[in-house]
Amino acid sequence: MELPFRSILLLRNVKDADTCWTREDFDRNIPILNMNASHSLYLTKIFNSELLAVVCENRSEGDTIKALYRNLQDIRYTPTILVTQSNTTLSDLFEDCRSHKMLNVLALKDSDNKFVYSYRAFPHLQVVKRRVGHIRRYFEPQLRNMEGYQIKVLPDNVMPRTVVYRDARGRRQMTGYLAHLIRNFVSTLNATMHICWENVPEEETPNPTTVNKMLQDETVDFPLVLTTSNEYSEFSDHLVMEISSWFLMLPVEANTQRARLFLQD
Structure with missing residues (x-):
């Protein structure tokens, strides 16, 4: 069409x-x-x-x-x-x-x-x-088949979004629900996924300055990282992939009836 x-x-x-x-x-x-x-x-x-x-x-x-x-x-x-x-x-x-x-x-x-x-x-x-x-169709769809083109991905190592670990051979691997999502997306386009391991710390999240620089230099296509609305506004030509709403949960003491605070002889 x-x-x-x-x-x-x-x-x-x-x-x-x-x-x-x-x-x-x-x-x-x-x-x-x-x-x-x-x-x-x-x-x-x-x-x-x-x-x-x-x-x-x-x-x-x-x-x-x-x-x-x-x-x-x-x-x-x-x-x-x-x-x-x-x-x-x-x-x-x-x-x-x-x-x-x-x-x-x-x-x-x-x-x-x-x-x-x-x-x-x-x-x-x-x-x-x-x-x-x-000519049967003037504008051929470019993204229907990317013929193995490398899509560059940067995980943030934040559970359960993207989890970075080493397999039995010591090679770094990525899992998590965003990892599954991006793999399915890449597969749909007949592309291949390249993970930018050199910018992923072993036990930490990527440095925000590094992520922003990679976006500006277009050395990453999908940075699977958390950001705030203020940080995102600096990159108006990029799209939000996921919007998360979460709250910090802390343990508290159980409610105690006042009567139980007094001892009767």
């Missing part, structure tokens, strides 16, 4: 105002949002989610694609068509898209309307060239 859309985002640089398309190229019954590279809108909050982005990248020198990433913050799964120059190096363009979590991307070269270009993101980037007349 093709990705649906109810509206279109047209994005181009001022230099490309006279290229790529005209208003007559689009169905007048479909709402269109016209933007240029200088505009900045958080479309997640003000527009519907069934959006098709069409981007003119002919003479933008990278400004338009940066504007695309900025305006599609938190909705980068949006199906996107890039109209590029004939001399564009598509492998570099698609690598940039992948690094910005843009997986549903097609490219058209302005001088060639017979072929559509896309890419496979996993396990490594591959540019795909397809003849228009032979």
Whole structure:
């Protein structure tokens, strides 16, 4: 099934105002949002989610694609068509898209309307060239089969969430209910799980500063760690996997009737 859309985002640089398309190229019954590279809108909050982005990248020198990433913050799964120059190096363009979590991307070269270009993101980037007349589905699902791609996981060693131990051969292992959850998730995507053991202390939880640095450097995909709402707010581009509510329990003395505090002769 093709990705649906109810509206279109047209994005181009001022230099490309006279290229790529005209208003007559689009169905007048479909709402269109016209933007240029200088505009900045958080479309997640003000527009519907069934959006098709069409981007003119002919003479933008990278400004338009940066504007695309900025305006599609938190909705980068949006199906996107890039109209590029004939001399564009598509492998570099698609690598940039992948690094910005843009997986549903097609490219058209302005001088060639017979072929559509896309890419496979996993396990490594591959540019795909397809003849228009032979295409059954334009936007192929990237996450249905990741072909063994490594998903990096960081356990927090907090029972019963993730429990780190050593087996009979002395090798570190991970169990716990979050460990089972992430293993099933990885298996569903036909990926493999890589545990970042070098950042997991033997008997302690990972250092929060280390976890934050790994998130910023994108050296971990799923940090299975506890955090507070204040700490989480620093990373607005990450999603909460689990919300736990718990209370500290302390032993107390049993209730004693007053009469039992006095002895009768």
